Amino acid sequence: MTFSKMLSTMSAGMLRTCGLFALTLLLSLPLGMLVALLRKSRLKIVQMLTRGFISVMRGTPLMLQLLAWYFGPYYLFGWSIRGWRFPALLVGFVLNYAAYFAEIYRGGIESIPVGQYEAAEVLGYTKAQTFMRIILPQVIKRIMPSVTNEVITLVKDTSLAFTLAYQEVFSLAKQISASQTSFMPFVIAGVFYFVANYAVEFGMGRIEKALDYYK
Amino acid sequence: MIIEMNHIKKHFDGLGVLHDISFGVDKGEVVSVIGPSGSGKSTLLRCATFLEDIDGGEILYMGQRAAYTDADGKAVYVAPKELRRFRSYCGLVFQQFNLFPHYNILKNLTDAPMKVQGKSKAEAESIAMELLRKMGIEDKAKAYPFQLSGGQQQRVAIARALAMKPEILFFDEPTSALDPELTGEVLKVIRQLAEEKMTMVVVTHEMPFAKAVSNRVIFMADGVIVEQGDPLDVFDAPKEERTKQFLRVFEQ
Ligand SMILES: Nc1ncnc2c1ncn2[C@@H]1O[C@H](COP(=O)(O)OP(=O)(O)OP(=O)(O)O)[C@@H](O)[C@H]1O
Ligand SMILES: [Mg+2]
Numbered sequence: 001m002t003f004s005k006m007l008s009t010m011s012a013g014m015l016r017t018c019g020l021f022a023l024t025l026l027l028s029l030p031l032g033m034l035v036a037l038l039r040k041s042r043l044k045i046v047q048m049l050t051r052g053f054i055s056v057m058r059g060t061p062l063m064l065q066l067l068a069w070y071f072g073p074y075y076l077f078g079w080s081i082r083g084w085r086f087p088a089l090l091v092g093f094v095l096n097y098a099a100y101f102a103e104i105y106r107g108g109i110e111s112i113p114v115g116q117y118e119a120a121e122v123l124g125y126t127k128a129q130t131f132m133r134i135i136l137p138q139v140i141k142r143i144m145p146s147v148t149n150e151v152i153t154l155v156k157d158t159s160l161a162f163t164l165a166y167q168e169v170f171s172l173a174k175q176i177s178a179s180q181t182s183f184m185p186f187v188i189a190g191v192f193y194f195v196a197n198y199a200v201e202f203g204m205g206r207i208e209k210a211l212d213y214y215k
Numbered sequence: 216m217i218i219e220m221n222h223i224k225k226h227f228d229g230l231g232v233l234h235d236i237s238f239g240v241d242k243g244e245v246v247s248v249i250g251p252s253g254s255g256k257s258t259l260l261r262c263a264t265f266l267e268d269i270d271g272g273e274i275l276y277m278g279q280r281a282a283y284t285d286a287d288g289k290a291v292y293v294a295p296k297e298l299r300r301f302r303s304y305c306g307l308v309f310q311q312f313n314l315f316p317h318y319n320i321l322k323n324l325t326d327a328p329m330k331v332q333g334k335s336k337a338e339a340e341s342i343a344m345e346l347l348r349k350m351g352i353e354d355k356a357k358a359y360p361f362q363l364s365g366g367q368q369q370r371v372a373i374a375r376a377l378a379m380k381p382e383i384l385f386f387d388e389p390t391s392a393l394d395p396e397l398t399g400e401v402l403k404v405i406r407q408l409a410e411e412k413m414t415m416v417v418v419t420h421e422m423p424f425a426k427a428v429s430n431r432v433i434f435m436a437d438g439v440i441v442e443q444g445d446p447l448d449v450f451d452a453p454k455e456e457r458t459k460q461f462l463r464v465f466e467q
Contacts, residue, residue, distance in 0.1 A: 119313035122264050123327040123379060124302050133330065137317045214316050215361040 001180050010188055013172035017158050018196075020168060024093040024154060031094060032101025039106055050102075057099030063163050066092040070164050089161050097154060104146045108139035141211040148204040155196050159189075169193075217242055217277065217383045217414050218263060218305070222284075224271035225258055232258050234438045236272075240383060243412040247425035247446070250435035251461060256418045259435070260385045263416070264307045265298065276304045277382065303332075306376030310388045312368045314360040320347070320371050321356040324378045332379065339378070346374040350404055366397035370404055377408075384408070386417040402428075422465060426450050434458045 001009075039050040057065070070088040073079040081088075112135050120130040159170035169192055173185035216239045225233040232255045240246055248256050261267040263274065265281075269290045273283040281301040282292045292298055315323050324343035328334040334342075347353040350370040352363075360368055369389055376384055386405065390398035402424050408415065409428050419425055425432055426446045433443040434455075442455045453459045 113311075113313075115309060115311050115313035116315070118266055119309065119315070121266060122302065122305075122307045123375070124299055124331040125327065129330060133326065134315055141317070214359045 001176070001182075003184065006176060006180075006182075006185060007188060009176065010169060010172050010185065010192075013167055013169040014192055016166065017161075017168040017170075017192075020089060020093065020158050020161060020166075021155060021196075023090055024097055024158075025151065027090070027094045028097035028101055031098040033105055035098050035102035036105035036109065039102060040109070054099045054102060057096050058103075062092070062096050062157060063160050065096055066160060066163050068092075085164055085166055089164055089166055093154075093157070097150065100150055101147070104143050104150065105139065107146075108143040109135065111142055112138055141214075144204065144208045144211065148201065148208075151200050151204065152197050155200060156193055159193075216240065216275070219275040219278075220259075220263060220272065221275075222272040223259070223262060223269050223274070225255075225262055225267065225269055232438050233262070233269075236435075236438070236440055238433065238440060238443070240414060240416060242382075242414055244414055244431065245409045245429045246416045246431045246433060247429035248416060248418045248433045248435060249420070249422070249425060249461075250433075250441075254435045255438040256435055257387050260307065260387050260416070260418060264305050264385055265292075265302055266307075268292065276301050303379065304382045306379055306381035306384045308369070308372050308376055308384065308386045308389050310391050312360075312365075312372045312392070314368055314372055314375070316360050319357050319359050320352070320363070323360070323371060324375050327375070328378050342378055343374070346377055347371075349407075350374050351400075364397060365393045366400045369393065369401045373401075373404060373408075377413075383414040383416065386415065386419070388418055388420065390419070390421060420465075422450065422462075434461065436461065 035050060035054070038046055039054065041047050041050070066089060069092040070081060070084065073084065074081050116134055116138070117130060120134045125134065158168060161168045162171040162174065165171065169189050173189040176185040177183060219239040221237045223233050223236040224231075236255075236259060238246075248259070250256055258267060262269050269282055271284050271288065271290055274281045279301075280293070281298065282290055285291050293301070315326070318326060321340065321343055324346065325336070325339035328339040328342065329336060344353060344356065347356055350373065352367055352370055352374075355363060355367060355371075360371070363371065369392075373384075373389070389405070390401050393401065398421065402421065405415070405417065406424075406428050417425070417429070429446050431443060432446045432449040434441050434449060434453075434457075436457050442449060442453060442458045449458065450462065453462060
């Protein structure tokens with residue numbers, strides 16, 4: 001297999017990796033906010049359930065969670081899992097990352113001085129206005145470094161999709177490497193992940209810079 | 216009367232902080248509140264501005280009841296929508312300014328009038344610029360809070376409160392977080408508002424200022440009003456032993 005043939009075979013995997021990455025981010029970033037708000041709910045039971053959810057998501061290996069989402073429906077209910085591979089992956093990644101993002105958001109929300117809430121309250125802002133206009137913008141600025149960390153981890157974590165034999169970059173690299181007895185596919189995969197994360201760092205850096213206009 | 220607070224009781228986890236406090240403020244009056252640390256001055260202002268719920272007593276704004284005590288002795292507040300109207304009667308200036316750091320000065324002054332009161336951008340901005348001129352900081356309209364000195368930030372905070380056109384403005388130690396050389400510029404602004412007959416209640420440790428500017432001084436200690444009256448009487452001829460003792464400590 002020539003180098004260019006390898007590259008073109010793997011580029012399909014790169015697209016799948018990018019798709020999984022983008023969809024996970026798109027869904028887990030807002031879902032994380034919902035989880036963070038539930039975690040701070042006034043209802044004790046909601047608070048406890050959310051806390052339990054976050055504990056499990058962070059306390060067990062993501063690989064195990066992916067296997068559970070994929071095979072769970074079959075073992076629990078005897079359902080057919082045909083066509084369930086990608087949805088299971090997505091559910092696994094999104095829920096796991098939502099839990100991590102939720103904790104980052106919570107830390108950010110709790111770091112905003114109480115005086116900001118009080119100033120807004122006295123001025124007559126509603127609770128929703130206070131959160132959307134006063135608190136959230138400041139939270140976003142504060143959590144950017146931690147979010148960048150998580151996003152970089154996610155780029156690399158997408159390789160865990162090989163557990164469910166999903167044909168993303170890493171799975172393909174393994175297959176081609178085995179069949180061609182060549183290490184080149186792994187080098188290609190490594191360069192791909194590195195370049196992807198370089199782009200992430202660059203993009204997030206730009207956002208951080210754009211938020212640098214105030215302290 | 217703009218505000219009337221009657222028999223206010225407030226405690227934090229069983230610890231009594233306000234014991235049966237009653238006072239009112241007439242339109243155009245400037246009232247100074249003085250007293251030792253922990254006497255409940257901030258708590259009183261926070262109850263008056265609805266940041267803190269009272270446990271007993273009643274609060275009236277413009278003669279209308281915002282909170283009262285029911286037959287079971289429990290404090291009851293009017294419905295949230297009503298309460299928002301009562302909130303709009305009062306403004307509060309904090310010791311720590313609490314400006315919104317992500318908004319420039321102009322936006323700090325226009326956001327609430329636009330989003331809370333539904334004023335147009337043009338109207339809100341013209342009110343804001345007028346206030347900034349009055350505060351002597353119109354050139355800072357496009358600056359962000361972190362670029363201003365403490366004294367300037369506090370003047371912005373005062374302007375932000377005034378932009379809502381409150382009936383009464385409360386100040387909680389507005390100069391305590393400032394370097395001595397910056398307190399003057401803030402006190403000057405408050406003095407100017409007093410001359411324009413803005414109704415104000417100022418918690419302060421600046422005795423000469425309280426004496427010169429206010430129509431009435433309230434001395435609080437341990438959650439009660441010990442003595443109140445004309446500043447000349449309270450400062451120069453206090454009746455209560457507790458007041459004398461407090462003022463003596465202050466003179467040293
Ligand atoms: N949120 C709170 N929870 C518990 N206790 C509180 C709370 N706020 C105030 N207190 C207590 O209530 C008492 C009165 O506090 P307050 O801040 O009203 O006093 P102050 O007269 O403003 O004092 P200072 O001059 O130091 O500002 C203090 O004993 C304080 O510890
Ligand atoms: Mg205080």
